[in-house]
Amino acid sequence: MTISPSKSTSRLRFPFRVQLEPRLANVPRWFPTLVSVGAIVVALLIGAVIIAIAGGNPFATYSHIAQASFGSLGVFSDTMVKAIPLMFIGLACSLAFQMRLWNIGAEGQFFMGAWGASAVVLLPILPPETPRWLFISVMILVGMACGAIWGFIPGFLKAKLQVNEIITTLMMNYIAVSWVNFFIFAIWTEGGFQMSPVFPKNAWLPRLTDLAESVPIFRGLTTHFGLILAILASVVVWFILFRSQWGYEIRLLGDNQNAARYSGISVTRNTIFVMMLSGALAGLAGMSEISGVVHRLQAAISPGYGFTGIIVAWLAKLNPFGVILVSILFGALILAGREIQPSGIPKMIQGIILVCLIASDFLLRYRVHIVRRTEE
Numbered sequence: 001m002t003i004s005p006s007k008s009t010s011r012l013r014f015p016f017r018v019q020l021e022p023r024l025a026n027v028p029r030w031f032p033t034l035v036s037v038g039a040i041v042v043a044l045l046i047g048a049v050i051i052a053i054a055g056g057n058p059f060a061t062y063s064h065i066a067q068a069s070f071g072s073l074g075v076f077s078d079t080m081v082k083a084i085p086l087m088f089i090g091l092a093c094s095l096a097f098q099m100r101l102w103n104i105g106a107e108g109q110f111f112m113g114a115w116g117a118s119a120v121v122l123l124p125i126l127p128p129e130t131p132r133w134l135f136i137s138v139m140i141l142v143g144m145a146c147g148a149i150w151g152f153i154p155g156f157l158k159a160k161l162q163v164n165e166i167i168t169t170l171m172m173n174y175i176a177v178s179w180v181n182f183f184i185f186a187i188w189t190e191g192g193f194q195m196s197p198v199f200p201k202n203a204w205l206p207r208l209t210d211l212a213e214s215v216p217i218f219r220g221l222t223t224h225f226g227l228i229l230a231i232l233a234s235v236v237v238w239f240i241l242f243r244s245q246w247g248y249e250i251r252l253l254g255d256n257q258n259a260a261r262y263s264g265i266s267v268t269r270n271t272i273f274v275m276m277l278s279g280a281l282a283g284l285a286g287m288s289e290i291s292g293v294v295h296r297l298q299a300a301i302s303p304g305y306g307f308t309g310i311i312v313a314w315l316a317k318l319n320p321f322g323v324i325l326v327s328i329l330f331g332a333l334i335l336a337g338r339e340i341q342p343s344g345i346p347k348m349i350q351g352i353i354l355v356c357l358i359a360s361d362f363l364l365r366y367r368v369h370i371v372r373r374t375e376e
Helices: 007-011 030-053 058-070 073-098 106-122 132-161 165-187 226-243 245-255 257-262 267-294 305-315 320-336 345-365
Strands: 016-022 366-372
Touching: 030 058, 030 305, 030 345, 058 073, 058 320, 073 106, 073 226, 073 245, 073 267, 073 305, 073 320, 106 132, 106 165, 106 267, 106 305, 132 165, 132 267, 226 245, 226 267, 226 320, 245 257, 245 267, 257 267, 267 305, 305 320, 305 345, 320 345, 345 366
Parallel strands: none
Antiparallel strands: 016 366
């Protein structure tokens, strides 16, 4: 027996329904940026609700994060120091992700870049009296080379044997950290502690405070020359991706690998080279951190830069210049993490932003319509 709904029951139904429609045309250029900003706002609102449920004051928390990161020229300088490695790693991930190569190994490439730059000082490859410009140049080259080698291995396995690069890059993170720890504890340790001897000052990246005698306002500012390198790297990556033939091949491979292969583009060569360049950029992040900040090789040189850089790349929509701005935001969250209690709050906010960002991609693929229900 079939029971038909009464008129009163049908009137209780919600008069509107949600209808999804795949986007057939490209969205306007401003739309992805608007979606990303919306994802951040939603993430902050969710974070505020969680903080309030836990008994905290979300307004005071966010205000303190802003004050601890942007409240003065000194703390903003410290924020930039935290943002610099994120800029390099965000660029590394953006480059690989453009080709749909999921490089999850930037953390390991970061450590290998730091190790390679340290080897220039600690083996030593150059004597301590070497001029600063030569010391820094060689450290940059060796750090990038070590990161590139760490990117070459999963790139080669992906290109030649179709080994999943997510698994290989992720596992190689642990190998890189263990490699660095071996040298810290057994080879380059200073007095048995988890650190190497301090580098000579001509192996330090110049900092703003070094110019304080001529520009007094720079006194005490810790921002170092790595910022200039990061900006130059963003220009280079942008030029490669959007103004060069190689960049066209990378983007075409990311959009449609079969079409790229039929047009004569080598998937194997590009896979290896893109992973190597991605690793080199992450290695440069490691070099800038140990030469510009800690001035020695030690275990605690990364609060998870390699994984946060993935969020940075996605939030910037793989735009090299957007990576610079987003890195400053996450540099602020990392810096504020030293003062916010419990200390997991900034990481919680980062995680919520990532979830909201991934969810927001739905709006780039589908058009949402709210339509009125019609009487059946």
